[in-house]
Amino acid sequence: EITKEQRALMKAIVDAYNRHQIPQDVAKKLLQEQYSPEENFLLLTEMATSQVQVLVEFTKNIPGFVSLDREDQIALLKGSAVEAMFLRSAQVFSRKMPSGHTDVLEERIRKSGMPEEFMTPMFNFYKSIGELHMVQEEQAILTAITILTPDRPYVKDHQAVERLQESMLVVLRKLCVLQHPQELQYFARLLGRLTELRTLSHYHAEMLTSWRMNDHKFTPLLCEIWDV
Numbered sequence: 001e002i003t004k005e006q007r008a009l010m011k012a013i014v015d016a017y018n019r020h021q022i023p024q025d026v027a028k029k030l031l032q033e034q035y036s037p038e039e040n041f042l043l044l045t046e047m048a049t050s051q052v053q054v055l056v057e058f059t060k061n062i063p064g065f066v067s068l069d070r071e072d073q074i075a076l077l078k079g080s081a082v083e084a085m086f087l088r089s090a091q092v093f094s095r096k097m098p099s100g101h102t103d104v105l106e107e108r109i110r111k112s113g114m115p116e117e118f119m120t121p122m123f124n125f126y127k128s129i130g131e132l133h134m135v136q137e138e139q140a141i142l143t144a145i146t147i148l149t150p151d152r153p154y155v156k157d158h159q160a161v162e163r164l165q166e167s168m169l170v171v172l173r174k175l176c177v178l179q180h181p182q183e184l185q186y187f188a189r190l191l192g193r194l195t196e197l198r199t200l201s202h203y204h205a206e207m208l209t210s211w212r213m214n215d216h217k218f219t220p221l222l223c224e225i226w227d228v
């Protein structure tokens with residue numbers, strides 16, 4: 001009972017999501033030979049920077065996004081960047097790489113100068129996303145829903161964003177029923193992850209501050225997207 005236009009919306013989002021992937025060379029670098037914490041941090045910086053670039057490209061291809069007010073587009077991107085990045089890296093983390101690699105990546109992230117108290121919530125989130133076994137359509141639409149959250153700071157035209165998000169929530173709900181018929185509350189569980197993401201973004205803000213304090217270098221794009 002997914003209508004023709006809903007199928008078209010889903011296809012546009014999934015194509016955009018798959019078209020804009022993190023360059024494999026960045027992810028692969030993290031898996032190569034042993035690095036020092038400084039080297040690891042530089043690799044994470046490279047990974048985060050390319051994730052933001054991928055996020056911007058994906059967002060521009062969400063149907064209706066570019067017809068929103070320009071300043072609202074910026075507000076939505078800045079407001080959702082962390083959450084979209086964690087969602088995408090959780091999916092990359094739990095799916096893309098053969099299991100052995102995941103431990104290596106986890107090891108690299110753990111030895112990159114990231115504050116210890118941030119690790120646990122981050123890896124718990126990765127695991128909770130992995131356990132959902134989302135299909136790629138669900139991943140793409142859930143990411144689009146996260147980006148089109150109307151109550152981000154400085155968004156002026158709430159209504160316009162709400163209308164776009166609404167149409168995606170409807171599609172996601174239908175998709176969940178089709179893809180996971182046995183799990184009645186699967187859709188609710190998916191949306192529950194978005195709440196977990198907001199908690200993570202608070203940890204992330206502290207992480208940025210602690211890195212700044214220790215004089216870690218960021219790229220201009222990361223400074224711009226997170227006002228650091």
Ligand SMILES: Cc1cc(C(=O)O[C@@H]2C[C@H]3CC[C@]2(C)C3(C)C)ccc1N
Nearest residue numbers: 044045047048051085086089217218222
């Ligand atoms: C300012 C700044 C931010 C990050 C970051 O948010 O990294 C995210 C944390 C994990 C989740 C997404 C990340 C890219 C990750 C996989 C390293 C990494 C380096 C850096 N100089």
